[in-house]
Amino acid sequence: MSVTSVIQVQVVKALDSLYEGNFEPGSFQLSQTKPEFEGDYTVVLFSLVKQLKKSPDGLGNELGQYLVANNAGLFTAYNVIKGFLNLTITDAYWVSLLQQNYKNPNFGKAAATGKKVMVEYSSPNTNKPLHLGHLRNNFLGWSIAEILKANGNTVTKTCIVNDRGVHICKSMLAWQKMGNGATPATTGSKGDHLVGDYYVQFENELKQQAAPLLEQVLAGNFTGFEGEPLTKLQLFVQRINNGDAKAAELKDEVKELVRNNTPLMQEVRTMLLKWEEGDADTLALWKQMNEWVYAGFNETYKRIGSNFDKTYYESNTYLLGKKTVQWGLDKGVFFKKEDGSVWIDLTADGLDEKLVQRKDGTSVYITQDIGLAQDKYNEYKMDQSIYVIGDEQNYHMKVLKLICQKLDLPNADGIYHLSYGMVELPTGRMKSREGTVVDADDLVDEMEKISAQHTEELGKVKDFTTEELKQLYHTLGMGALKFYLLRVEPKKKMVFNPEESIDFHGFTGPFIQYTHARIKSILRKEAATLFTNAPQTALLKLEKELLVQLEQYGSILQQAAAEHNPSVIASYTFHLAKAYNSFYTEHSVGNAETPAKKELRLQLCQLTAIIIASAMGLLGIQVPERM
RNA sequence: GGUCCGGUAGCUCAGUUGAAUAGAGCAACAGCCUUCUAAGCUGUGGGUCAUUGGUUUGAAUCCAAUCCGGAUCACCA
Incomplete structure (x- = not known):
């Protein structure tokens, strides 16, 4: 207690x-x-x-x-x-607390609750490599899963891979047209980067094709358009020409309509239809390119320490919601319009009418999600299902939960959207079309490079082998990066400035890692004299301050889980490390005033090291023995 | 326009179930290594907690309005 x-x-x-x-x-x-x-x-x-x-x-x-x-x-x-x-x-209370726990590796963690939780995170598209935004998602998802485990829950980490759809067809088409049979092996490119490069090439090509068409449309020539797009274009262009206040937004809409009317986009749509019909060549190419991507992803996941207990593929799950639509109609939760499309009315809940099935009978995103949610529940029967998804999908997730509740699905109340803000650059949002995306692999490389630089300057580990150094640089680089992304409350958007490298001093991962290495240095030297006396002794101010902080770890773990917020742990661990460093500079452990004092301080060191390692572990950060 | 989220020191952020003089880090300045790792420690300066009004013994925190920034409101995913 x-x-x-x-x-x-x-x-x-x-x-x-x-x-x-x-x-x-x-x-x-x-x-x-x-x-x-x-x-x-x-x-x-x-x-x-x-x-x-x-x-x-x-x-x-x-x-x-x-x-x-x-x-x-x-x-x-x-x-x-x-x-x-x-x-x-009383000091006696604190000291006895320390004595009971100083070698307890599970200090602060809760006993099993029997509760089952699923955490879905990462969920990449297979048309491009992971970037900085994915890193925030991965670190958050992984960390919250571990935090829930530490609170006694049984956790299943899952990932839904968006492996089908327009986006991957774009890469496929560009590769067909311009690839000349290039493979990761022939080019030496990482698979996900190779496929991403063709996606970029497609977008460039599309831009070129759309440019003259856009000019023509803005000049009032709508040749080649018909139906709804034509009506919209005519309206939008007229409003732009009339100096509408929202001209910029309207122009974006026009651009989108024009892009969709290019021969290239026609080809993409044809390809997607072929995929859906099961065309052998299309499927073979799709499979091939996805495999390249998975090989690349796995390399990155391994490097950043992401892992999943279960991976779903959209190509296997995208039809899952279909039978739910009929069921929802029977229950009267959904209704059908004259054209055959199926909807749900959420206006009573302050939302809109929402489409759940197109008039042609195909299902939309939300329907697939309902289906997948049911599928997950049938297999795992979890009490809570957490989705780590960016805040641009707040509305979507609200709708998903609401529909599940209206359908009276058993998993409905357990749905929780762990929403997080975008990682932005000083210039604004990252845009793949404009090439301002911070690539995950590049960033990890950069962090390891900076770690190496700092370490060499300080020259404290000159006896390390090349292998040990490599490991250390990775530990420190990832520590700095993960801490940087996790120390901010998830729902807040954050700014990453590539010009200013991530810090290694102050409120950072390496500061805490350093504190751990310092403690371990003492414990290596003093291990032989460990714990022979009874450390019954009055506490000095800094000793007590440290101990008071150590005691709070359990409450912090509970809070982090309740709020679904790893930054609580980041903040706590930093304060703990600070308290330790103040204690460390003021009081000697090895040359303590008395043997009893020495033992007390050794126990303080030991428990601090345990908690730092444990807390950082929950953030996915390793702590080194030396640095 | 509707809904949601944010606005705290020059910068990046804590603090938001109301409570003592609003806290950290970075940056700036001044000190501290013959003693367990100075990636550290100690100190100084830096604030109209976006604005206005309200509730309360007490408001950065709750309520209302306003301003600024962002997201979203697709038969895209």
């Missing part, structure tokens, strides 16, 4: 015996005492003052006296200042 829970219980007991009323741990606030006051934890008295109609001073003193008198092992002193009751915990 955490210290705060213990205190809460004792305060409730005290209140019950001193006053009339119904008290529970939630009746008052308990917080850590601010450093400028005497004490460890503080009861905020205002809510009780109101309830009991007593003066803050009177209540504080009565409560403080009672607590100290009746909990000799727990409280040693109290003081009351302006409605705050500051309580000092």
Whole structure:
């Protein structure tokens, strides 16, 4: 049980015996005492003052006296200042906590709850390599899965690979037209990059084809267009020419319509139809190119430490929602329009009418997602299903959950969208069409290079073998990168400036890794004298501050899981490392004043190292023995 | 236009279930290595918590309005 829970219980007991009323741990606030006051934890008295109609001073003193008198092992002193009751915990309590846990590798982690959770993350398209945005997604998904495990849940990590559709057909078509049979082997390119290059080539070609057509359309010549696109174009162009305030947006719409009317896009659509019909040549090419991509992805995943228990492929799941549509119609949750298309009315919930099946009978994105959600549940029967997806899909995920709830699916209430903000450049969003995307492989290379540079400058590991150095550079580079992306609250968008390299000082991964290496250096030297005396001794200020922080790890793990927020752990671990470093510079472990002091400090070192390694592990970050 | 999210130090961010004088890191400046790793430690300066009004003993935090930035509102995925 955490210290705060213990205190809460004792305060409730005290209140019950001193006053009339119904008290529970939630009746008052308990917080850590601010450093400028005497004490460890503080009861905020205002809510009780109101309830009991007593003066803050009177209540504080009565409560403080009672607590100290009746909990000799727990409280040693109290003081009351302006409605705050500051309580000092006995050193004996802290020391015994340390002694019981200093070699417990599972300190802070919860026992099994029997709950099953699925975390879906990464979910790449197979037409281009992973970029910085995917990294945030991967790190978040992996980390939240581990955090949930640490809280006693059974977790399944999954990935849905978007391996079919217009996007991959674009790469396929460009490769057919311009590839001359190039393969990763003949070009020496990583498979995902090779396929991505053809995607870029397609987009360039498309741009060229669309440019004269766009000019023609903007000049009012709509030859070659018919039906709905024609009506839209005529309207939009007219509005642009009339100086509409939204001219820029309208022009984008026009551009999109024009692009879709080019011969190249016709070819892509033909190819997609062939794929759907099962055309052998098309399927063979599709399979071949996807395999190149998977080989590339696997290399990157291995490097960044992403892994999945189960991988779904969209080509296998995209038809799954179809039978649900009929079922939803039968239940009266969906309705059919005259043209045969199927919809759900969400206007009562403040949303719109949403299409779930096209008039031609094919299913749309949301329908596929409903189908996949059912499929997942049938196989895993999980209590919660977390989707790590960017915030541009907030609306989509809201709709998905709502539809599942209206269909009364057993998995519906467990759907949780872990939404995260985009990673932007100082110039704005990354745009693949404009080539401003920060490539994941390049970035990892860069981080390892910088790590090597720093390490060489400091010259502390000159005896390392080449292999050990390589490992260290990777550990440090990934530590810096992962920490950088995870230290910010997920839902906030963040800016990455490629000009300023990611830092290695201050609130960073390497700072914490360094702290760990420092501790290990001591423990290597002092291992022989470990723990022979009883470290019953009074705590110095910095010793206690460190210990108080160590104790909080369990609560931090709970908070991180409850909020689905790894940045809570990043923040905590940084503060812990800071507390350790302050302690370290002020007090010697090896040359401690007495043997008992030495042992106490060694135990502090040991538990700090355990928690740093554990916490960083939950962020997917390794900690080195030396650096 | 509707809905949602954000706005805190020069920069990047904590703090948002209301509570003591709003905190870190980076950058700037001043100190600290004959002693366990200086990727460290200690200190200084830096704030109209977007704005206005409200609720409250008490508001960065809750409510309302406004301003700024972003996302989304496809028979795309």
